[in-house]
Amino acid sequence: MHVLRPLFVVLALGAAILAARILVVPKDFGIHERGYMYGWYRKASEEDWKNFQVKYQGRDYCKDCHAEQFQQLRTSLHTIIECENCHGLAIEHPSDPQKLSIDRSRELCLRCHTYLPYPTSKRAEIRGIDPDGHNAGLECVGCHDPHRASKPK
């Protein structure tokens, strides 16, 4: 009999592990649409991601309250640029955040307007400057109105 005792211990351990597994592994964990190879997961995780907060709202979110600026921008070449690229993410504005922090830096403009002589890239077609030669260190918005960028002559 004493030789069989370790066997009972092992069996009890196995049963304990199986019981713990039933308690610990969620009910929705298992094989889903994409099969065992790619679809073995906890289904509720999909909902976790779907409930992630939207922060970047897009220009339609801005246009009703800021109609004047929106219309002004529509006639400008800069109409292709989303409001939030310069003004910061709207998130839940105007409740949270109450005020957006506008990026007025020279570096923001240079993202597109540093002239890069790159054939086969649309970048070379944008009116650009040499950042070291054109009023280095000054903020562009001192002279240029980003809402009124006009077509090149």
Add this chain to the structure above:
Amino acid sequence: MNRRGFLSLSLKGLAGIALACGLDEIFRPREGLGAAKPGRWVFLVDTYKCIGCGFCVKACKLENEVPFGANVSRTWVERYVVTKDGEVFADTPQEGRYGFITRRIDLGQGRTQEILPEKIDKAFFVPKLCNQCAEPSCVQVCPVGATYQTADGVVLVDRKWCIGCGYCIMACPYGMRFFHPVYHVVEKCNFCYHRINKGMKPACVVACPVGARRIGNIKDPQDPVANIIMTQRVSIHKPEYGTDPQVYFIGLSEEVR
């Protein structure tokens, strides 16, 4: 009952059952056959249009709570400059989150190099993001089922389930995965799963001023992006790995690694 009668009755019975099953299949199709099938998200990147402004990277990092200053990102923009001597320079300074505001190529370790315009043969920008592969090697290697593919083809990471072993980071041929500096689990682009499920476009697609990034549903024949992928000359990144990437590129060059 004799043997002949028994066999005849059995055959008639079987035929009856088969007929009943067949009629059931034809007149009462299984649930789901008539219902809308899940779509299949695909992405289209036009490298001719990309101007390297980096607004996509900025929007992505802020939308998806990847710390802005950290040197990891779900998406990034690479610059390629090929000289007339055939030399290839490639860089992605700070993943392109501040755009490309200088001609000097970042060679790493603080070194930069300027390439004269007359020496440039071709130069272009390539935005990169997770390919949401149809056969994702990163999912296969996960030992705990923390990363998976949804029915509509997006590869997600379960933050509550990930143990941070990093196998998937090693398995991705595209280097798309990284450790999230705050949550300490694996992080990757998921086509802004929270946005596309609300009928919105991913943050990078909205932020792109030139339309270089587009998302679509390859299962929908009316979808303009699906149309381009099906009918025009597009290519995928690293097809030799057999992962069947679902991000398609227009104008992808052999220099792109």
